[in-house]
Amino acid sequence: MTRxxxxxxxxxxxxxxxxxxVLAHPGxxxxxxxxxxxxxxxxxxxxxxxxxxxxxxxxxxHTGFVGAGMLDAAVPGAVFASPTALQVAAATTAVDTGQGxxxxxxxxxxDVLNFRIAAEIATDHxxxxxxxxxxxxxxxxxxxxxxxxxxxxxxxxxxxxxxGALAEQGADLPELVRFGRALVADARSMGIxxxxxxxxxxxxxxxxxxxxxxELGVGIHGERGIGQRAFAxxxxxxxxLLGRLVAALGLDRGDGVxxxxxxxxxxxxxxLALVHRAVHRQLAGRGIDVARSLVGPYVTSLDxxxxxxxxxxxxxxxxxxxxxxxxxxxxxx
Amino acid sequence: MNASDTRDWMRRFFAAFDREQQxxxxxxxxxxxxDFGANLRFALGRARTALENTASATPGDVLDTVATAFLHxxxxxxxxFGMWFRQLAKATRAETIGVAELARGFADATATVQRLxxxxxxxxxxxxxxxxxxxxxxxxxxSLDEALDAAAAAARSGAEATADLLAKxxxxxxxxxxxxxxxDPGAVTVALLVEAARTR
Numbered sequence: 001m002t003r004x005x006x007x008x009x010x011x012x013x014x015x016x017x018x019x020x021x022v023l024a025h026p027g028x029x030x031x032x033x034x035x036x037x038x039x040x041x042x043x044x045x046x047x048x049x050x051x052x053x054x055x056x057x058x059x060x061x062h063t064g065f066v067g068a069g070m071l072d073a074a075v076p077g078a079v080f081a082s083p084t085a086l087q088v089a090a091a092t093t094a095v096d097t098g099q100g101x102x103x104x105x106x107x108x109x110x111d112v113l114n115f116r117i118a119a120e121i122a123t124d125h126x127x128x129x130x131x132x133x134x135x136x137x138x139x140x141x142x143x144x145x146x147x148x149x150x151x152x153x154x155x156x157x158x159x160x161x162x163x164g165a166l167a168e169q170g171a172d173l174p175e176l177v178r179f180g181r182a183l184v185a186d187a188r189s190m191g192i193x194x195x196x197x198x199x200x201x202x203x204x205x206x207x208x209x210x211x212x213x214x215e216l217g218v219g220i221h222g223e224r225g226i227g228q229r230a231f232a233x234x235x236x237x238x239x240x241l242l243g244r245l246v247a248a249l250g251l252d253r254g255d256g257v258x259x260x261x262x263x264x265x266x267x268x269x270x271x272l273a274l275v276h277r278a279v280h281r282q283l284a285g286r287g288i289d290v291a292r293s294l295v296g297p298y299v300t301s302l303d304x305x306x307x308x309x310x311x312x313x314x315x316x317x318x319x320x321x322x323x324x325x326x327x328x329x330x331x332x333x
Numbered sequence: 334m335n336a337s338d339t340r341d342w343m344r345r346f347f348a349a350f351d352r353e354q355q356x357x358x359x360x361x362x363x364x365x366x367x368d369f370g371a372n373l374r375f376a377l378g379r380a381r382t383a384l385e386n387t388a389s390a391t392p393g394d395v396l397d398t399v400a401t402a403f404l405h406x407x408x409x410x411x412x413x414f415g416m417w418f419r420q421l422a423k424a425t426r427a428e429t430i431g432v433a434e435l436a437r438g439f440a441d442a443t444a445t446v447q448r449l450x451x452x453x454x455x456x457x458x459x460x461x462x463x464x465x466x467x468x469x470x471x472x473x474x475x476s477l478d479e480a481l482d483a484a485a486a487a488a489r490s491g492a493e494a495t496a497d498l499l500a501k502x503x504x505x506x507x508x509x510x511x512x513x514x515x516x517d518p519g520a521v522t523v524a525l526l527v528e529a530a531r532t533r
Contacts, residue, residue, distance in 0.1 A: 035405075078407065085404045085412045113409050116449055117416055121404075 003198040003205060003303070010201030014056045014078055021063055025329045028067045035084065037075045037091035038063045044072060048167045048176055049095040052104040052160055053088060054111050055080040057199075058220055061156065061299045064330030070164035071104075071328070079199060079302075080221045082110030088118030093125050100128035100173040104159055104180070106152025107135040130173050132180035134159050136187045136310065138248050139217025139226045151219050154262040154299040154310045155187035158322075161331065165324035186313035188248045189260075190241045193218040193225065193306030197265055200302075216240070220264065220301040220308075234271070238278040238309070245311045246286065253287030258322060260310035263297035267307050272296065275307060291319050298330065334477065335429045338532070339392040340384060343399055345529035347377050353525060360518040364500065369410060369518045376406040376414070392430050396422035410519050413446050413459065420445040432480045436470040439484070443467045457500040459519030465491040466527045481531045488527040492520040 007013055015036065022031040022038065030039050037053070052062045053075030062074035072095040077083035092101050101122065105115045112133065119129040136155035163180045171179070193215040196205040199222075206222040209215055214237065217226035229240065251257065261276040263269075276295045283290055291314040299308070312318070326333060334342075350357075350373065358370030380402035389395045396418045403415030424438030443463040452458040465487035473480030495517040 081407050084407055085415065086401070089404075110407070110409055113449060114407075114412055117404065117412050120416075 002203050004203075005198070005200055005303075007200050010199075013200045014076060017056070017059070018063065018076065021329065028327065028329060029063070032090070032094070035087040035090045037073055037083075037087060037094070038066050039073045039091070039095055040067055040071075042068075043095065043097065044068065044168070045097040046099065047097070047170060048099045048173050049073070049092075049097065049101045050104065050160070050164050050167050050176075051075065051088070051092055051095060051101055052156070053077070053083050053091070053115075054106050054108070055082060055221070057302045058299050060297070060330035062160070065157065065160050065164075065328050067326070067328030067332075069168055069324060069326035069328070070160055070331065077110075082108065082114045085114040085117035085121065088115055089121040089125075092118055092122040092129060093127050096122070096127040100130070102163060102167065102173060102176045102180070103129060103131045104156065104163065105131055105133050106156055107133050107149055108151060109148055111152075128173060130177045132159060132163065132177060132184060134184050134187075136184065136189045137219060138188045138190045138244055140219065141248075153189045153191065153220050154260050154308050155184070155189050155312060157260060157262075157294065157298045157331075158187060158258055158310065158312050159183055161326065162318060162321040164326070165321040168324065183312065183318070186249065187310065188245050189262075189308050189310040190216075190244055191218040191220070191225070191264060191306060191308035192216055192237055192241060193264060193304055194231075195266070195305040197222050197302035197304035215306070218264070218301070218304070218306060220299060222301055222304065234275050235278050235282075238275055239282060241309045242279060242282050242311075245309060246283075246288070249311060249313060251286070251288050251311070251313070254289075256289040256291040256314040256319075257283065258310075258312040258314050258318065259283075259290050259293040260298065260308075260312075261293065261295045262299055262308045262310065264304040264306040264308060265297065265300040266303045266305040267297075269296065272307060275309075279309060289314075292322050294331075334392055334431070334435070336389045336391055336395055339395040339425075340389070341532075342530045343380070343384060343395060346526050347381055349525040349529050350374075350377055350522065353521070357518040357521060360516055360521065363515045364517065368408060372406050372408045372411050373414075373522065376403045376411050379405055391426050391428055393422040393424075393426040396425060409450070410459065410522075413450050413519075414522075416449055417442040417446050417463070432470065432473055432477055435477075435480070436467070436473070439463075439467040439470050452501070455498060455501075457495050457498040457517050457520075459517070459523050461495050461498070461517065462488040462491040462520040462523035462527070466523065478531070478533055481527075485524070485528040485531055488524040492516060492524040495520045 049072040134152035135150040137151040361369035400418035420442035421438040469487035
């Protein structure tokens with residue numbers, strides 16, 4: 001099946017989209033074109049700056065989360081490719097107001113390396129930098145602990161929201177790092193796909209699935225998952241993901257969670273809401289309380305049809321940070 | 334070795350890379366994802382332009398300019414080379430440098446790449462040529478020319494030896510046995526770089 005996209009030149013997709021995003025939110029965002037990064041229109045002095053970034057193709061991640069209560073800067077790479085070390089270093093030093101910078105990094109080899117180099121360069125320039133590595137994707141966990149470790153996926157939104165709120169309240173860099181690392185340890189996600197996405201300029205999706213199959217454990221870069229299972233009603237597919245997540249986090253009767261039901265790109269809000277109902281009912285059946293939920297396209301994989309479910313252990317402090325005001329293009333309350 | 338000698342070294346390296354680029358890309362196609370040649374060509378093009386437009390008083394200035402060009406590239410090999418050049422630059426800030434400064438710079442630069450990339454000798458990466466070159470410089474007792482000869486020979490034999498290795502880091506680690514018998518393009522690039530330092 002042929003895919004078509006709204007594209008001028010596949011090589012210009014990311015810079016043209018960045019311009020369009022910032023034009024849509026002139027009161028919230030500023031674009032620095034070269035090296036490319038996005039900052040808040042109104043810098044926030046007197047607090048630790050929070051910076052994230054990664055490959056493009058996951059919109060609204062990360063640029064859509066720049067603004068009061070969340071990120072101070074986001075650094076986009078090419079589609080599914082890490083930003084360069086100098087891009088990240090430039091953004092990091094640009095938003096430092098003397099309190100230091102917290103970098104939130106999804107666990108991929110390229111991102112980890114380039115953010116680490118950027119941190120060293122920024123440190124040489126006198127900026128205090130520390131990092132939180134987000135590795136929530138259950139499907140990429142290996143029993144022997146070998147390899148690059150679990151990938152970072154939709155839990156990064158929760159990490160950016162809560163750390164952003166905590167930074168806004170005046171927490172210092174060591175406290176943010178302690179809080180963020182504990183949060184990541186309590187977060188797991190898993191994805192499921194009905195159809196692969198296609199890169200800008202590509203006419204065909206990355207792979208094909210039979211009509212009676214779904215791909216289980218997909219990541220957010222169009223790669224295959226950990227295997228196929230039979231297509232089934234939403235209630236059953238939800239149970240497949242939820243059972244694994246609850247077991248991985250060791251959740252018990254009486255525990256509370258933050259939930260993200262996230263579209264991987266093409267899956268519609270109607271379906272997401274229906275799946276969220278299933279998540280709610282099934283967790284209630286296990287005696288687990290859904291403290292707060294986020295339902296929508298937040299960490300996408302181009303136009304992949306599919307969704308991911310994220311569970312994060314909740315406590316009063318985390319819920320209060322979740323409820324704290326936020327004003328960004330993709331998240332506002 | 335002064336700033337002008339260092340520029341000449343880099344020019345010889347760029348020319349050698351241009352000559353070998355297709356072969357390096359072919360190696361990467363067989364062991365990685367085939368973008369190695371293109372990523373590094375982009376970095377070298379940027380370095381070439383920057384060197385023409387930047388005045389440099391010391392070898393370290395020249396190497397810093399090259400480092401910045403590499404740190405502007407995506408992927409993992411480009412930034413690692415960038416940090417190698419950046420660390421070498423820190424040890425070569427004198428107007429003229431000799432074997433001692435180069436040896437210390439190579440040792441620091443190689444340690445930085447290992448720390449950031451996590452690769453050890455034998456993992457079939459650029460480190461397999463960097464470490465022997467660094468050790469050869471550290472053990473050199475004669476003239477700069479003799480030391481560079483020894484380092485170039487060590488880097489080349491380190492690169493050649495990657496053919497027999499099974500990759501544990503980098504892209505080639507995803508294809509395992511398929512890449513056995515294939516030279517690591519990063520290690521070969523290090524050999525080209527160190528060979529280009531020789532003036533005779």
